[in-house]
């Protein structure tokens with residue numbers, strides 16, 4: 001039986017990952033500072049004898065008594081509303097936190113998967129984004145704590161792989177959505193769903209022509225696990241290449257939720273990327289992975305979850 005440490009284990013993606021790892025026969029140790037994660041996300045797992053939870057901020061070194069085979073390093077706030085709120089914490093968790101998890105993985109002879117992001121591409125001048133694209137990031141803007149934090153994390157795991165022979169994998173995660181996103185998360189899917197369910201104005205930033213490509217969380221989790229168990233050590237884009245404008249998303253959410261909300265256009269945040277879509281040919285070739293869940297069906301599931309008042 002393998003033991004996996006999942007940092008950010010009570011967060012949105014982390015809690016789903018813990019659940020699937022348990023279902024597939026691993027022992028799971030979830031680690032979370034609860035800055036953006038919540039106990040509610042893992043309440044269904046706490047009774048499982050193969051699951052344990054440690055409340056811990058990974059910017060402080062972590063000691064674990066048992067053996068560890070896999071470290072999924074997912075701990076980091078990831079919503080744009082968190083960037084101006086806790087920028088120093090975001091930089092710290094991605095730098096010091098990642099270093100501490102690399103050290104833990106070395107000590108345990110474990111493999112580490114770093115959860116990076118499509119934000120490393122910044123305001124992309126290449127479309128769709130391939131892993132070979134170096135990106136176009138504003139190093140001093142409001143988003144830079146996250147973008148540069150993740151770029152530093154990628155540099156750090158790469159340096160550990162070279163200098164210390166660390167066994168690492170790097171996932172560049174594109175927009176992901178699904179149950180367990182925070183109601184007040186600030187990202188577009190939970191915002192639109194909450195607004196639609198309350199028949200409040202749906203807040204489209206800018207003219208709504210900017211695009212994103214939304215991946216349902218179950219698809220993302222399967223991609224993370226396949227990457228972890230593959231022999232491919234370079235960064236891999238994980239996301240759904242089906243691209244939609246933010247305005248189309250607003251209309252879709254409104255329709256599926258049966259809402260009478262109107263659309264309200266608001267100011268576009270600083271450095272908001274105008275287009276984003278992953279090229280997933282590496283994931284397809286190396287992991288035999290591609291997303292299965294269509295946007296409509298993923299939104300239905302997510303809306304149901306929010307409706308149930310979770």
Ligand code: UDP
Pocket residue numbers: 079080175186187188189191192203204205206210212246268269272273
């Ligand atoms: N957005 C929006 N209304 C909202 C929240 C977000 O129009 O209430 C837009 C945002 O400007 C961006 C896109 O939706 O263009 C995705 O934003 P999100 O915060 O979900 O993630 P990002 O991809 O920007 O990190």
